[in-house]
Amino acid sequence: MKLWFKSGGWASRRAKGVAAALSPEAVKSVAVIRHAAVGDMVLTRPFLIELRRFFPNAMITLSLCSNYTRGAPEDLVDRVHVVYGSDRKDVPLKAQIARARELGEHELLFDLAVTPRSFYTCLLTRTKLKISFPYKAIERHLFYDVAVQRSDFQFEADNMLDTLRILGHRVEYPPQFLMPVEAYQHPRPYLVYFPSASTPRKCWPKGHFASLVETLSKNHPEYDHIVLKGIDEWETIDEIVDPLADRDNVISMQLNDFDETLSFVKGASLLIGNDTGIRNIAIACETPTVGIFFDTEPYRYWPRYGFHDAVFCSDAQVPSVDAVMQSVEGLLTLLDNK
Numbered sequence: 001m002k003l004w005f006k007s008g009g010w011a012s013r014r015a016k017g018v019a020a021a022l023s024p025e026a027v028k029s030v031a032v033i034r035h036a037a038v039g040d041m042v043l044t045r046p047f048l049i050e051l052r053r054f055f056p057n058a059m060i061t062l063s064l065c066s067n068y069t070r071g072a073p074e075d076l077v078d079r080v081h082v083v084y085g086s087d088r089k090d091v092p093l094k095a096q097i098a099r100a101r102e103l104g105e106h107e108l109l110f111d112l113a114v115t116p117r118s119f120y121t122c123l124l125t126r127t128k129l130k131i132s133f134p135y136k137a138i139e140r141h142l143f144y145d146v147a148v149q150r151s152d153f154q155f156e157a158d159n160m161l162d163t164l165r166i167l168g169h170r171v172e173y174p175p176q177f178l179m180p181v182e183a184y185q186h187p188r189p190y191l192v193y194f195p196s197a198s199t200p201r202k203c204w205p206k207g208h209f210a211s212l213v214e215t216l217s218k219n220h221p222e223y224d225h226i227v228l229k230g231i232d233e234w235e236t237i238d239e240i241v242d243p244l245a246d247r248d249n250v251i252s253m254q255l256n257d258f259d260e261t262l263s264f265v266k267g268a269s270l271l272i273g274n275d276t277g278i279r280n281i282a283i284a285c286e287t288p289t290v291g292i293f294f295d296t297e298p299y300r301y302w303p304r305y306g307f308h309d310a311v312f313c314s315d316a317q318v319p320s321v322d323a324v325m326q327s328v329e330g331l332l333t334l335l336d337n338k
Contacts, residue, residue: 001167008149009166010137015145018128019167022107027055031106033063033121035085035113037198038071038258039277040156042284044112046175047160048076051110054169063103063121065113070258071281075180083121100124111144112160119143131163152297155304174305177284181259184267188224188249191216191328192265192282194273195237196230202274204292204318206239211321212272213240216328217250223269228278229254270331272324275301283308288335290327294318307331307338 001019003011011019030051034044051060062077067085074080081103084091091099100121109125111118111132122130122143133150134140140147148162161171195209209227217225229237229252237252244250255261265271265278266285273279273289275296282289288307291298294316302310309327311319 003146003166004168005148005166010140010147012141012145015129018145022128024054024167024169025057027058027107029061029104029106029108030055030058031061031063031081031103031109031125031127032077033103033109033111033113033118034072035063035065035068035083035115035118037068037277039280041068041071041073042177042179042277042280043157044160045073045076045177045179045284046157047110047112047164048073049176049178050161050164050169050171052076054164054167055108058107061103061106063118065117071277083117085117097124110163112163114139114150131166133159133163153299155302156300157303174303177286179262179266179285181262181266181285184263186224186267189222189269190224190226190267191220192268192271192273193225193227193240194230194271194276194278195227195240196232196235196278197274197276200234202276202295204274204294204324206237208318208321208324210240210243212324212328213250214244215321215325217244217247219329220332221249224249224251226251226253226268231256269335270307270328272328288331290324290331292319292324307334 001022003016003019060077061079061081063081064072065085066082067087083100084096101124103125105126107128109127109130111122114134130144131146132144133148135150148166150159157175165171197203213225227237227241241252265282265287268287270288271282274292279289279291291310293310293312298310298312311324311327313319
């Protein structure tokens, strides 16, 4: 293999020689560390699909964190390794180290987490090359042999693929997710609204969502407008749906089963939501999305292919209802004409 970069990448002095001595077909074992919540987890699928294409004879091991196993793409790997996470603070340090070492020895290791836990997992794992996309230059020198630039201006799934591009792999575009799910069969076409997020600060105001649902349900009676309730108590949707109780095409729903959620999102005509895992699931299911951003960086979770839009203000203010409305209407028009 050749390390293909002039700028935007980094390699240690020994890395080029080690890479040159390896051929993709001869690599027998690859480890991938991905300690991440469900939304980031599903975005790993294109990387694992391309990893299999590039190293067709390798056994692929995916290292997860015990508090982040939901949505793990186990169908794309040969083995799963789980380190102890924040849900197992009772585990002694010696046992945590022993579990990390169970990842085993591999020819290549890709760290797609870049967290303190993934750092020590890297240090405890014997490999020929350790590859990642850390934000900080010092992390490259401390933990890895090869690194690519991680940017908040590039879609996260694409950024992960850069760790294969630097090795010379010809990545397919647009990325393929191949989610193993059948679309939910609803009596009518439906739009999904998800007003929650991982934290309240990421949530577009519920009053804005109420106005959006009210107008869209009136303008588009051909759709059912389904508002999803989150799991935690603070994720109530009463403020959104109660004023629209007389609308037959406005429906409230709560989904607790992951497979049920996948199927339901896959069957939607469009999903409108905050920067949240549900929207990333929709992207992976190839369901069109409108993302609302004001707390986090939009480009990192905005694929510039397919039917996806991101609504945000240049000064990071909360987007207006009209701005989100225009985005939704524009996508619905595109979908009607495709």
